[in-house]
Amino acid sequence: MAMRELIILSWIAFTATAQHGNQSGPRGFPLFSVTGTDEPIEYLDVSSSREGSGSGFGLEPVKDKKIPAVRKQYITPEASQFLTGSLMTAFIPTVYTLVFLLSLPLNGIAIVMFAIKIHPKKPAVIYMLNLAVSDLLFVLLLPFKISYHFNGNNWVYGSGMCRIVTSAFYCNMYCSVLLMMCISVDRFMAVVYPMASLAWRSQQNALAVCSAMWLLAIGGVMPILLSEQTVHLPDLGITTCHDVLEIEKFTGYYLYFFPIFCSIFFFIPLIFTSVCYIRIIQCLSSANVANRSKKTRAIIMAITVFIVFVVCFTPTNIILLTHYVQFAGGHNDSSYVAYLLSMCIGSVSCCLDPLLYYFGSSQCQKQVCNLLQCKSSPELSSTTQSETRSSKIESFPTSLGSQYKKLMA
Template sequence: MLPSNDTQNIARSFSGFFVMVTDEPFEYLDVQEGSGSGFNDREQRPVAKKHYYISKEASQFLTSHLATVFIPTVYVLVFIISVPLNLLALFLFVHRIRPKKPAAIYMLNLACADLLFVLLLPFRIAYHYNGNNWIYGAGMCRIVTAAFYCNMYCSVLLITCIAVDRFLAVVYPIDSLTWRSPRTASVACAAMWFLSIGGVMPLLATEHTVHLDDLRITTCHDVLDVEHLRGYYLYFFPVFCSLFFFIPFIFTTVCYIRIIQALCAAGVGSSTQKSRAVAMAATVFSVFAACFAPTNIILLTHYIGFANTGEEGSYVAYLVATCVGSVSCCIDPLVYYFGSSRCQKQILTFFRCRSGSGDGHSQLSSGSTRSSKLEAFKSNLGDQYKQLMA
């Protein structure tokens, strides 16, 4: 806890100059004991020890059940559910879905990003359950923090690629044939990974661990040096979320609006199939918006609030939103991979093979099915709803 005379240590309520709050961390003030005046100064001057003070609000949050019980419990559930689903999706895309199409390549990379994201969760789970006390070292904190953001925003970029690919397939089925190639999809995925890794490099170059003597814990990215907050973090995170979420979100929104419009206007196919395709498009977009929009909107409003009032309460909402948004790793396999009839058939074929059916016969049957569907697509390029489910 803070000393009772905390007005000398925390200027948050009294001077905006010292109020440095980012999307993630609470600020702390680097105060040297013995920096005061009078006999207190003479008494404390020989100590010359750095002591870090945080706000009462920050201290209460770091020790609350919300931070030490609720958030890690949600992460545990996400880890348990997401890992097997994404592993199964990876297996299907690598071994069962052939020939590789652009949609499959995008989804394969999305499954990789989601899987890498959840494989980092045990570090955060242990950190939160341990009272927000990081015990793995400063270097590991940098790596986990950077990788956490990298995989999360790489998922956003890949979902945008999937939206653009489906938009081209549905709205411009003929003109986009030359663009929607496996090579183009592979280059796009490589570019998304490159952008995501490059975007988090500044996080690898800065310190994220801070030891709080009052709470007897070492935080990881929850408390940052006020000088860092006053520096590039003030500009880094707004620019980062704008480039890696808001711009992709605009593209994704436009793509799915046009997809739904094209599906509703299509004059071919049964009404049941058309309704299913429209529902699938609306569901995919809703999941994307619900999982990622709150986190990034809070992130941006946090900086607006910081610039005006210096309030740091939105950080609590940001952490909760990030935690809830991680559920997307469980939902993505359901709406992107296993939601399509093709993947469902592949899963049935896989389990039939495991139960004793001839593997070669199953692959031949699956190949015949894909070949017949490809021929149907070539003969009826106006069948847009099938392209959405590809």
């Protein structure tokens, strides 16, 4: 029996070496497979001793038995350590929990304000309403991710639900990026070309652009929705969702899909967003406006929005490309862990978006003040109204007065 096992193990090791010597892997931890053979092989059957066999030990080759195919899936020890470590099972779900608790009410209130309180629905309002919806849908998926990571990266909701959650997760994240790009372009046109852009900045065009962004994001994640995302790891006793992918199945496909995906859905929007906010900041800085505080506030807001966009999304996509560049010659599990960590930190943008795009505007502050009944007396109300009128009169002669309002709307 020992000789039989030795021959089988030697054959399996040879087959695994031949099949996996120089293969690269997909986005995520690579899943390797060792497959034996079901062809009959000669081995010595020590249990069958026949008289007159001509063998000095009474043993003879037996060819009428088959060794069944042996297929064992495994991941590297480094990947196993990451999947069971505190970073993925404690830190990441904790951050997602905080993002969920903060972002859910913020985006919910923003949607109500955009949909009910603000009239008319200008293009900027339409873009920000869609951004709030995208962020809210993203946040509503976080409980699945939280449960998955707190449960030791063990997915218990089924294969179909894994595909739906994973594809919706990426869809809403990158749809938010596209909508932020649209907001930057809209603000650029309103500030730099206020008169020439009036024909383009219409409600119908804004609705058409938002619909196109949603369709583009949904179409981009269809390959994820249609492919298997769950893998059972018997050695760890868990079923992963999207974190471990079979190396034979996804090597050639995801190796090209994700770099193209993040290029279309992030790096191109990054170029547009960077150009727009740089031009906005330049235009505001060079303008000669009487109300210096409003000018400074608009510049600071533009810089803050741009920095948040870059910090929240750039590391994630750069690490994703680096992950694939490394896989071109081998695999590196630590780069995928860095990707998961950066994506987790980037989800904080769901909390910051409503603060920057809506709750930071003067219009929202006035509405919140009215809701909280901050007007203590008629005299205070009349004083506030007179101050508002006087500030409007002061800023009316300047050509950039309305541009600041559009930027801060």
